[in-house]
Every structure is written in structure tokens, then in C-alpha cells.
Amino acid sequence: MSFGTDAASAAPHPAVPPPFSAVAAGGAIHDQSYQVIRRNGQVSPFDASKISVALTKAFLAVEGSNAAASRRVHDTVAELTDQIVANLTRRVGPGRTFHIEDVQDQAELALMRGEHHKVARAYVIYREERARERAKAATAQAKPAEPVLRTKAGDGTLHPIDLPRLSAVITEACAGLDGVSVDAVLAETQRNLYDGISDDELALAPILAARTFVETEPDYTKVSARLLLDKLRREALSFVDGRSRQATQAQMVDGYAEYFSAYLEAGIAHDLIDPEIGRLDLARLAAAIKPERDLQFDYLGLQTLYDRYFLHVHGTRFELPQAFFMRVACGIALREVDREAKAIEFYDLLSSFDFMASTPTLFNSGTLRPQLSSCFLTTVPDDLDGIFKSIKDNALLSKYAGGLGNDWTRVRGLGAHIKGTNGESQGVVPFLKVANDTAIAVNQGGKRKGAVCAYLETWHIDIEEFLDLRKNTGDDRRRTHDMNTANWVPDLFMQRVEQDGLWTLFSPDETPDLHDLTGRAFAERYALYEAKAARGELRVTKQVRAVDLWRRMLTMLFETGHPWITFKDPCNLRSPQQHCGVVHSSNLCTEITLNTSEREVAVCNLGSINLVNHVAQGRLDHDRLARTVTTAMRMLDNVIDVNFYTIPEARASNLRHRPVGLGLMGFQDALNILRLPYASDEAVTFADESMEAIAYWAISASTELAAERGRYASYDGSLWSRGILPLDSIRLLDDARGIEIEVDRSHRLDWEALRQRVATTGMRNSNVMAIAPTATISNICGVSQSIEPAYQNLYVKSNMSGDFTVVNTHLVRDLKSRGLWDEVMISDLKYFDGSLGQIDRVPDDLKALYATAFEIDAAWLVEAAARRQKWIDQAQSLNLYLANPSGKKLDALYRLAWRRGLKTTYYLRSRSATHVEKSTLKGTDGKLNAVSAFMPAAVASDAARGNTANGHVDTEAWGKTCAIDDPTCEACQ
Structure with missing residues (x-):
């Protein structure tokens, strides 16, 4: 067979004219x-x-x-x-x-x-x-003399390319890594050099060269990262020194300390770093920096930091990775007594990847505007001044990286009477449109888009219009294409669905107390209003069959990706703070469950444990986990005090209740290390065990902080003060439903002793746990996101930093050990979209261990989440995957989530017609077309209708869904 000459140099063929x-x-x-x-x-x-x-x-x-x-x-x-x-x-x-x-x-x-x-x-x-x-x-003939190649500097002058240094840098980048070849990277680099290449292109050439080999050997992602470090070092050192400089990693072992002081001086001079950090003992801090930790990055993680996190002046980065972590640590430690000691302790935790703070903290810690909190929850009042104040608050909170959850249930519905004008209300939807447009307008100066999620209770008269907000058809004035939406579902509605009963919709101006009632009190009051409606005593009501509304909710969830399904009563009945308020909504990513009111805007401060680093010798390392959680909780508590608050209601709430949300990431990787398939009882047990340990040490750490710093102001009357821990609170939900929640309630640790300590000493924080999606910080640490199952074992991941080949390193290691990792396996993985299921020569045990998200029965995700939820005082961002959704499957899955006592769910994800690129990525710069790794059902629907371009999911449809790996999302990081 012969195709003729190269694709770009073939002779014209008379039978086939070129496509015009x-x-x-x-x-x-x-x-x-x-x-x-x-x-x-x-x-x-x-x-x-x-x-x-x-x-x-x-x-x-x-x-x-x-x-x-x-x-x-x-x-x-x-x-x-x-x-x-x-x-x-x-x-x-x-x-x-x-x-x-x-x-x-x-x-x-x-x-x-x-x-x-x-x-x-x-x-x-x-x-x-x-x-x-x-x-x-080439081997048979003598090697011709290599041409002299020159690089063009910024001033246009030409200089010979320093090939010996290029070779040395590549050699250093490959050091200590098995399966990588210096010669291969060097040859690929030289293949792309030409006379007159710019300095920037020359710096980029070896990075791109190493990336071409990632799919065949995952360690090349570390080679690429180390080569990017060389580019970053030249950029940063030249900036802080004011002259052209470059250094190898070996030279930075002694050079980091000198650079650190110059870096801080430059950052303070450009109003990018808080001058207070410059007054610390810089020599002590610099001596604690560990330059070798620069070598632990994967390319995706370091490129993400380079593009979005490192401080820069007009696009020139001058912040190296360890300086970045030390800057963040110093910012968090500024209120400590021994600031340097705590900064070093915090730095060590961050730079080891044992724990990672959330994106707002990483962005802003140690800067002049340290807005470090992740999530803000608000309640919108039912008057014009209050509505537009809430929208203004959204803008102020979003400006500095806040992700927003708005409770809109109080706003009167369509057709309700307006006393001031003697007119009729247009309902909640027009105001949601304004909030939607505000989120687009306020985007952190172009860093990333604002993001907000609107919540509405299922009894609101506008609920049917609310379900349609994300549709691409209908009156566009009543659509919010950029806003996330979520149903806030009371237990009574789910019980009516199970009973195939009727459900009545009301306008909140006529039923105002339903908004603040939960459990049996809600059910009793709701029945009273139904009776009034039946007697014609309420002006705006509508009765529907509960099952019909439920089916429509699920249909819209599948078709548009929204609204998400979240459950009001579990969030409130198990809330430690039910004595002083009501949880009216969750946040942007459905893991935060805090009280809101007109006077209080709830704030949560997030960070995540890297579970991978706490698994050793086939088990969970409790000693290391205890150390990590204790330090992490101190960091999160500090965030509350050093934080820059943009509105007074947020400051008042955060200082009064001091909630934090400690979560986890790398769950799938931990399962791979432990050889546990996600779809197994053993994996569910590990979800239980790992979350119990995190919960135990988090509550213990908050108690220790209370002994040192004092209890949070609203502690008295809380579930904590009554000796009711998250595990104990399940019975409160049992009592309200009149049935026992179907979840295992066993435990392994000494909870009785801790329960007594909490009751006597108190808690520093009203809430301590929440599992966020960790979309970006997991990339930084090079581990799997949050509690997510593996999406694919080989795919191209898209984010704001480009497109990246992602290979499951655990799988490659196993396939290599069995002699199965070769070009054919790579080709088969591409063909079958990263799945092993249809590759005959892969053993069944590996197929089970490395089953991907759509190969796992979604019920396993719910079961694992239920076992975690029993330990968590807030909630978790839980995505659900269905390869072939149907109404029956959706109904069964979401009823199961409710019966298991879950507080919230997040995205429903479905396969798309164009869900992954089958690409070699050889010789590319990583900017290939690539479909994002995770896709809501809505986008799958778009793709099925042809709403794609060049193999892409339509960016207008996909970019607006706040996907779990969408870096424009404000709080998913």
C-alpha cells in the first residue's frame, strides 16, 4: 500500500481538485x-x-x-x-x-x-x-553536517542556539524518571528548530517535544513540567534581577533563597504582595523552602499555575512554585503569634500536596486584597430594594473569586398582587435574568467568569418556569443561559411522589412561613395552606400531580443539565446550626449547607485533603492524616480572620459562626493504589473509613482550636453543644420522615470520647466538612478530582490552559507489568474512548479495577456518597453518570439518593456523540480540538443534535454549564 508522499507535499492528483x-x-x-x-x-x-x-x-x-x-x-x-x-x-x-x-x-x-x-x-x-x-x-548513510541555527532575540539580533545547554536542561528534566529518553526529547526538539527561531519559541520547543510522548509513557508529563520550569525560571529570574538570567534546577538549590527576597521586593513594589510579608524574617522563610518540590509537578498542574495563579506584571511571571506556596502560607499565617513558624508549617503542607487550599485562597493570600473564601450563600428578599441589593452583592462577592448560591424562594410568583402599584408581579424569572447577566459582567478582571446558582423550592408557583430557564427554545427574555439552577426539594414532595399524590404550588407572599419551615412543621403548615387553597382563600395557587412534576424535573435535568436536585430537609434537620437559622439553599457546587437570612450572607472557606498521600502499605495512614487535618483546620480557621470581606453581611456571618469546609480529592487514585474497584463493597467501605477518619480529626482539631482560641459565638444551642455529632444527627432525619434512613451506621474510632470533649470544650467552627469538586486544585496536585470515578483512562482534557493528554498512570504501570502496554493498546484505548471493557486481551481484574465512570452502575456512587454523608456536617458535590439514561433509570437513581439520606446531588452526566478525541498529539502544542473530559447530559444532547464544531462540543453550550473541570467556575476549584 502506498499513499504517495507526505501529506503536505504530495503531487497534485488530477482526479481530485483541491477543496475550495x-x-x-x-x-x-x-x-x-x-x-x-x-x-x-x-x-x-x-x-x-x-x-x-x-x-x-x-x-x-x-x-x-x-x-x-x-x-x-x-x-x-x-x-x-x-x-x-x-x-x-x-x-x-x-x-x-x-x-x-x-x-x-x-x-x-x-x-x-x-x-x-x-x-x-x-x-x-x-x-x-x-x-x-x-x-x-539515516543509519545507513553518513550523518551530514548540522546547519548552524540561530535564535532571534527581542531586539532582532541573532545568536547561535546554545545546544549544549539545551541538551543539559533536557537531561536534567529526565533525571530519575523511568521509561523516558533524553535522546528522544532532544531529537524531537531539534526537529522543530529553525534558523531565526524566537527566544520564546526556543523555550517552548522542548516542552512541546516532551508532550508528544505522554501517551506512550506518562512520566513524560513530568519531563514537560520540568522543561516548563526552565522557561519559568528564565522569566522570573530575569524580571526580579532586571537583567537576562537563567538557571538550572540544580543551580536553584542554592539560588532559591536569594531569589525569594528579590521576588518579595518586586511583588511589594508592584502592589501585588502585602508589605506585611516583607517584614517577616525572610532569611528564616527562605531557608525553609524546598526547591526539590518543584520536580513533583505534572505538566497540567504546573501549566495551570503558570497561566492563572502565579503573580505577573503585564504577563511576565515572576513567581516560582515554592515562592508561590510560601506567599500563600505567609498570608494565612499573618495573625499567628509566631508567624514564621506557622508560615513554614503551612508551606510544608501545601508544597507537599498533602493538602491544598481552594483557588480563591491560592489566588489572593498574601496580596493586598486577600479575599480567600470560596463560597457565598444569600437569601433574596421580596422587595425591589432587596432584590437589587442582592444582585449588587453578587457582583461584589464575585469580583474577588467568590462562587454564589442565591435563594430566590421568597420572591413572589407570577400573577401575585403588588400592593404598592396595585398590579401583578412578573414573578421571579425576570430578576433571575438580571442576576444571570451580572454574573457575566463581573468576571474578576478577565481571570474567569462569574458563576452563580439560583435555588427555588419545589412548592413555588414559578417552579415550572424555573425548570425551563436553561432551555434553548422559547422566549429568550425568560431564559438564563449562563446561570446554574437547582431545585430545593422538601421531603414532603418526595413522599407525595412515592404515594402518587397531588402537589400544590403557592406564591410565597401568601405562604411566607413555608420558606423557614422544615420536616414535620413544614408538612403540617403546607397541609393547612392546601386546605385554604381548596376553599379559595389563596389568590395564586395551582395543583399538579407530584409524579408529573417530578418527571418534568428529571426530564429537564437530562435535557438541559439543570436544575440540579438538592434536598431541603436533610440539609436542615442534620445541620448543627438549626437552632439559629435555616439553610435555604446550597452553593454553586452543592456542597455547602449554611444558614442565610437578610442579615447574614453565609461564607465558607474550603480546602481539600489529598487522599493519595495518606495511603501507605495497603491502608489509610491515620497518623499522617491526623497531622495533615490538624494543620489544615488551623489554616482554614485563620482564613476567616485574615479574609477581605466585600460586604458587611458576609463578615458578620463568618466571624459569628466561623464555618469551614474540609474535603478530599484523589479518591479514585487511592482506590487504584489499594486495588479496589469503584463498583465494589470494598470501595464503599473505604469511602466510609476514609471519611470517618477525616471527620474525626477535623472535629478534634476544631475542639483543640476552641480550647486555644475560644468557641464560635453561636455555639450554645447547636447540635455540637447537645452532644449530637453528624453520625448522631441521622436519627433526627429518621424521626422527621417516620422511617429509618437506609444507611450503615457502624464506626471504627472512639467517638464517645470525642463527643464528650466537644460537649465540654466546644467547637471553634460551626461546620467543618464539605467535599468540593476540586476541579483545578486536583490538577495542581496531579490526582483525580474529588470523589469522582475515573472518566477515561486515556483522553484529552480541555481547560483554560489548553488541551492535555491525560493517561491513567496506575493502569499503564499494571499493563507494563503484564507486557500489554504497546502501540496497539494505545490505539485501542483511543478507539474505545479510554475504556478497557471491549479490549479482549485485557484481563478481567484490570477491567474491573479501571472501569470508567460510564461503566459503573451509578448506584455505587450513591452508596459510597451515603456512607460519606453520615460523617459530614455539610454536603458533597456528587456527580452521577449514566451511559444510557432513561426515565426509569433517572427516577430510580434520584429516589435512591433521597432514600439514602443524601443532602444534595450535582451534575447528571451522560455520554456524548463526540466525547473524546482519538488523537496522537504527536508534534502538537496541545491546542488541538478536544472535548472536555466531563459532559453534562445537556451537552450530550447538543452534540447529538449536531451542536458541535470541528469535533468540539459547542463552547457556547458547554462553557455555560459550570462543568466540574470548567476553570471558569468560581467555586469548583
Whole structure:
């Protein structure tokens, strides 16, 4: 079989004219502004017509000569060429170049994305054959003299490329890593060099070279990260020194201390770092820095920090990783007695990745505006002044990285009477539209979009319109395409669903006390209002069949991804703070359950334990976990005091109740290390055991802080003060429902002693636990997100820093040990979208251990969550996955979640028609088209309707869903 010459240099084929649509996609078929580097180093103009020739020959080789006469093949080739040209030129600016291998990679990618699998497979085999032939020919002949290559500095001067240093940096980056090759990275780097390459492109070349090998050997992600460090060191050292400087990792062992002082001086001078940090004992802090920890990053984690977290001046980063962690630690320690000692303790915890603070804390700690809190919950009153004050508060809170949850239940419904004007209300929806647009407008100066979630109780008269807010059809003035929404569902509604009873909708101006009632008190008052409605004593009411409304809720959840299903009564009846308020909603990511009112805006301060670092020798390391949790709780408590509050209601609430939310990440990785399939009783047991340990030490740490610093102000009367811990509070939910919640209530630790200590000493914090999605901080630490099952074992992950090949390192290690990791396995993983299920030669035990999210029965996710929930005083961001959703499955799954006593659920995720790229990523810069790793059902629906572009999920549809790995989300980090 022969496809002719390279894809970008094939001779024109008379039977197949070049696709004229390629002119629009690529700028021109023969465009001097784009150039191709050939394998011999020569540069020639890019010619898109040669791509169509090569593709046509590929189809001919597989489908025979009749293909040449087929209009279908002609159209297919034209369409594929469009995609290839668009993808190539989108990644580079005018005057830029790409390698011949880039073009061929895009051709292969387009074939696989278009599901021309036989043609793609033949194309891959042909490329490999040609590569072997070239290698053989190169070995047989004498190596020609290498041309002298020069780099172009910013001032336009040319200097010889320092190839010895390039080789040394790559060698250093590969040191200590098995399975990586210095020669391979160096050769790939040199292949992309050309005379006159810019300094920035030269710094980028080895990074991109190493990335091309990630899918074959996961450790190349660490090589890429270390090469990025070299680029960052040059940038940062040059900035703080005021002259061009660069250093190797070895040189930084002694150089970090000198740099640290200069870095702080530069940050303070540019009003980016709090001058108070400059008054600390800098020599003591610098001596505690551990430069070797720069080497633990994966590429995705370090690139994310580089793009979004490190301090910069006009785009020039001057903050190195260990300086970043020390700056964050110092900011949190500023109110401590021995500030340096605590800063070092906090630094050690962060830089080891044992614990990671949330994104707002990482963004702003140690700066002039230290807004460190993650989540804010508000209640919107039922008057015009109050509504627009709430919207203004949203803007102020969102400005500095706050994620918002708004309770809109008090706002009167459509058709309700307005006394002041003697008119009728337009309901809650028009105001939600304003809140939606405010979230778009206030986006942290372009760092990331504002994000808000609106909550509405199921009895509100506008609930049916609320369900439609995210639809793409209907009156756009009554749609909120950028706002997340959630149902706040009372137990009485679920009981009516189970009984196939009727359900009555009310306007809250006529039933105002329902908003603050829970459990049996709510049920009794609700029945009284139903009786009044039946007698015609209420003006705005409507009666529906409960099952019909429930089905519509689930239908809209599947079709639009919203509103999420959250449960009012478990959130309130198990709340430690039910003596002094009501939980009216959760937050943006459904893990926070705190009281709100007109006078108090609830605030929560988040951070997450890296569970992977606390598993050793086949078990949970309780000693290390206890140390980590104790320090982490002190850090979170400090956040409350050093925090910058943008509105007084948030400050008053946070200082009075002092809630924090300690969560976890890396659960799936921990299961892999322990050899426990997610879909197993053993995994559910580990979810129980690990959460019990975190809860035990978190409550214990808060008690110790209370002994040192005093109880939180509203402690008296709380469940804590009554000796009722989260495990004990389940019985309160039992009593309200009149049935026992179906959850295991066993325990392993000495809870009685702790219960007594809490009752006598008190608590420093009203709430201590919440499991957030950890979307970005898990990337920084290089572990799986939160409590999520593995999405795929090989995929391309998209975020604001680009597209990244993600490979399950645990799986690769196992496949290598059994002699199964090869090019064929990689190809099969791509073909089957990262799943092992249909790969015959993979043993069953590995298929079970590495089953992906859509291969796991979603009931296992609920069971594991239920076992965690018994220990958590707040809630958890729980995504549910269904490969083939149906009404029956959705109904069973969400009823199970309610019966197991879960407080909230988060996204419902479904497979999409275009859910992952089948890409080699060879020779690319990581900016390939890639579908985000996680996809709500709504986006799957869009994809099924063709709402995609170039293999992408439509960014307008996907970007607005606050996805778990969407870095524009304000509180999912």
C-alpha cells in the first residue's frame, strides 16, 4: 500500500481538485504567511491542496479505485481538509510555522474523529512504515553536517542556539524518571528548530517535544513540567534581577533563597504582595523552602499555575512554585503569634500536596486584597430594594473569586398582587435574568467568569418556569443561559411522589412561613395552606400531580443539565446550626449547607485533603492524616480572620459562626493504589473509613482550636453543644420522615470520647466538612478530582490552559507489568474512548479495577456518597453518570439518593456523540480540538443534535454549564 508522499507535499492528483472551502478555512491554499518545516529542516510555503491529495490516496488504498469516482469521498476529503487546515492555522499566528509531522497528525486526527477508522488505521500503519524506512536510511548513510541555527532575540539580533545547554536542561528534566529518553526529547526538539527561531519559541520547543510522548509513557508529563520550569525560571529570574538570567534546577538549590527576597521586593513594589510579608524574617522563610518540590509537578498542574495563579506584571511571571506556596502560607499565617513558624508549617503542607487550599485562597493570600473564601450563600428578599441589593452583592462577592448560591424562594410568583402599584408581579424569572447577566459582567478582571446558582423550592408557583430557564427554545427574555439552577426539594414532595399524590404550588407572599419551615412543621403548615387553597382563600395557587412534576424535573435535568436536585430537609434537620437559622439553599457546587437570612450572607472557606498521600502499605495512614487535618483546620480557621470581606453581611456571618469546609480529592487514585474497584463493597467501605477518619480529626482539631482560641459565638444551642455529632444527627432525619434512613451506621474510632470533649470544650467552627469538586486544585496536585470515578483512562482534557493528554498512570504501570502496554493498546484505548471493557486481551481484574465512570452502575456512587454523608456536617458535590439514561433509570437513581439520606446531588452526566478525541498529539502544542473530559447530559444532547464544531462540543453550550473541570467556575476549584 502506498499513499504517495507526505501529506503536505504530495503531487497534485488530477482526479481530485483541491477543496475550495479550504481557502476559507486556511486563509489560502498557497499562503506564504504559513510555512512547513520539512524533515530535512528546509522551510516551504504551506499548500493545503496537498493534504486533500494525500487523504484521497488513503481512501483509495482502503476502498479501491471506485472511490475516486465517488462524490461522497470527494465531499468527505473536502470536509476533512477544511478541518485540518482550520486546526493547523488556528494554533499559530501569521508568519508562524508548523512541522510536516503536525500536518500528518492533524490528518490522522481528522480521520479518526470522522470515524473513518479503517482509513485511519491504514494511514497510521503507513506512517510507521515510512518512519522505519527513514530511520534505516539515516543509519545507513553518513550523518551530514548540522546547519548552524540561530535564535532571534527581542531586539532582532541573532545568536547561535546554545545546544549544549539545551541538551543539559533536557537531561536534567529526565533525571530519575523511568521509561523516558533524553535522546528522544532532544531529537524531537531539534526537529522543530529553525534558523531565526524566537527566544520564546526556543523555550517552548522542548516542552512541546516532551508532550508528544505522554501517551506512550506518562512520566513524560513530568519531563514537560520540568522543561516548563526552565522557561519559568528564565522569566522570573530575569524580571526580579532586571537583567537576562537563567538557571538550572540544580543551580536553584542554592539560588532559591536569594531569589525569594528579590521576588518579595518586586511583588511589594508592584502592589501585588502585602508589605506585611516583607517584614517577616525572610532569611528564616527562605531557608525553609524546598526547591526539590518543584520536580513533583505534572505538566497540567504546573501549566495551570503558570497561566492563572502565579503573580505577573503585564504577563511576565515572576513567581516560582515554592515562592508561590510560601506567599500563600505567609498570608494565612499573618495573625499567628509566631508567624514564621506557622508560615513554614503551612508551606510544608501545601508544597507537599498533602493538602491544598481552594483557588480563591491560592489566588489572593498574601496580596493586598486577600479575599480567600470560596463560597457565598444569600437569601433574596421580596422587595425591589432587596432584590437589587442582592444582585449588587453578587457582583461584589464575585469580583474577588467568590462562587454564589442565591435563594430566590421568597420572591413572589407570577400573577401575585403588588400592593404598592396595585398590579401583578412578573414573578421571579425576570430578576433571575438580571442576576444571570451580572454574573457575566463581573468576571474578576478577565481571570474567569462569574458563576452563580439560583435555588427555588419545589412548592413555588414559578417552579415550572424555573425548570425551563436553561432551555434553548422559547422566549429568550425568560431564559438564563449562563446561570446554574437547582431545585430545593422538601421531603414532603418526595413522599407525595412515592404515594402518587397531588402537589400544590403557592406564591410565597401568601405562604411566607413555608420558606423557614422544615420536616414535620413544614408538612403540617403546607397541609393547612392546601386546605385554604381548596376553599379559595389563596389568590395564586395551582395543583399538579407530584409524579408529573417530578418527571418534568428529571426530564429537564437530562435535557438541559439543570436544575440540579438538592434536598431541603436533610440539609436542615442534620445541620448543627438549626437552632439559629435555616439553610435555604446550597452553593454553586452543592456542597455547602449554611444558614442565610437578610442579615447574614453565609461564607465558607474550603480546602481539600489529598487522599493519595495518606495511603501507605495497603491502608489509610491515620497518623499522617491526623497531622495533615490538624494543620489544615488551623489554616482554614485563620482564613476567616485574615479574609477581605466585600460586604458587611458576609463578615458578620463568618466571624459569628466561623464555618469551614474540609474535603478530599484523589479518591479514585487511592482506590487504584489499594486495588479496589469503584463498583465494589470494598470501595464503599473505604469511602466510609476514609471519611470517618477525616471527620474525626477535623472535629478534634476544631475542639483543640476552641480550647486555644475560644468557641464560635453561636455555639450554645447547636447540635455540637447537645452532644449530637453528624453520625448522631441521622436519627433526627429518621424521626422527621417516620422511617429509618437506609444507611450503615457502624464506626471504627472512639467517638464517645470525642463527643464528650466537644460537649465540654466546644467547637471553634460551626461546620467543618464539605467535599468540593476540586476541579483545578486536583490538577495542581496531579490526582483525580474529588470523589469522582475515573472518566477515561486515556483522553484529552480541555481547560483554560489548553488541551492535555491525560493517561491513567496506575493502569499503564499494571499493563507494563503484564507486557500489554504497546502501540496497539494505545490505539485501542483511543478507539474505545479510554475504556478497557471491549479490549479482549485485557484481563478481567484490570477491567474491573479501571472501569470508567460510564461503566459503573451509578448506584455505587450513591452508596459510597451515603456512607460519606453520615460523617459530614455539610454536603458533597456528587456527580452521577449514566451511559444510557432513561426515565426509569433517572427516577430510580434520584429516589435512591433521597432514600439514602443524601443532602444534595450535582451534575447528571451522560455520554456524548463526540466525547473524546482519538488523537496522537504527536508534534502538537496541545491546542488541538478536544472535548472536555466531563459532559453534562445537556451537552450530550447538543452534540447529538449536531451542536458541535470541528469535533468540539459547542463552547457556547458547554462553557455555560459550570462543568466540574470548567476553570471558569468560581467555586469548583
